Amino acid sequence: MDCHLWFQQLRDALRKQRVPKRYANRLIDELWFHYLEMKERDEMNGFSIEDNGGVERLGSPETLAIQAAQVPRATWAGRHPWLAFIIGAPAITLGLTIGLLFVIFNILTLFVEVITLASAPWLEPLMMVLNFVQVVVPATIACFLVCRLVSRSVRSPWWGVVSCGVVAVLCSMMHVHWAPAATIPGTGMLSIGILAWPTPTTLLHATVPLVIGVVFAIKNFSPRKPQSHKSAPVAVRAAA
């Protein structure tokens, strides 16, 4: 069989099996280089690849597509992308925020009985930083985790971008505010909640997950190098 036709059949079979485009491209790339290696090796040994089974040595396009379709489903996240990426990302963010809040609360309660803004003016900027960090750190961890999961499960990078977007929306409405005691020790306040509308401060929270999403998109959507297999089989055919 003509190698161009074989690769076209593979592309069609992968599309039919709904193999994610990014993974399909990687597979075709690797198979194309494998084909070139086979061809070169056969030529070095003094015969043509067609005499030695041709491109069909790679297997049947349909069987390969069926095997390839199982790869994104090999992990739990790959089998349940909605649950893992769209529900999972905000759930991880919320879980980590609550966990971090608990840790910070326990540390701060050791000091609130003795420290007030009057005795420690540096407390106010510290609390402002803490209010920001309290939301942004869990969101950052969740976004990195989800983007890594998307890459590993060979799902479309759009899942990562959308997850980061969902986390950004959550962060833009998440409100955590530590108010240190002004003059009387032990009267500091903590307020947490989800706002109906974002405020300029909470919108700032959203920038970090958005930046992670954009970087992930740039990294995964930018063309790495020309896909040689798309034109190369034609060149091989012409040369033969």
Next chain:
Amino acid sequence: MAKGNTNPDFLNGVPELAVLRVLFDGPQHGYAIVQSISKRTGGTLQFGEGSIYPILHKLEQQGLLMTRREVAGGRERIVYRLSKRGSKQLEESCHRWQNVVQSVQALIEGGDNGLSPVVPAAS
């Protein structure tokens, strides 16, 4: 190597074991892995050569293999190497496989259970 051969169900898990064992000796790219398996098994284990890639990708997803892109001869190719988890998995798989081999051998020979050999000796 036979063209387009895939493994029968009985050999489930064997291609994975073969890949892990070959990569235990050092990083290699897909073509070299297929050649190594073919050479080491004397051609007994025959893969449709392309079917090695879904196996490699699945092992990579499971964290048993790691990859890096490498340019050789003007071509960028993906080189696979065993991760620490992969080494552990290889050890477990080898142990399990040896148990299977011993059990099947005992079954064929009649073994401890006093069964008659499945294949009688030629007279």
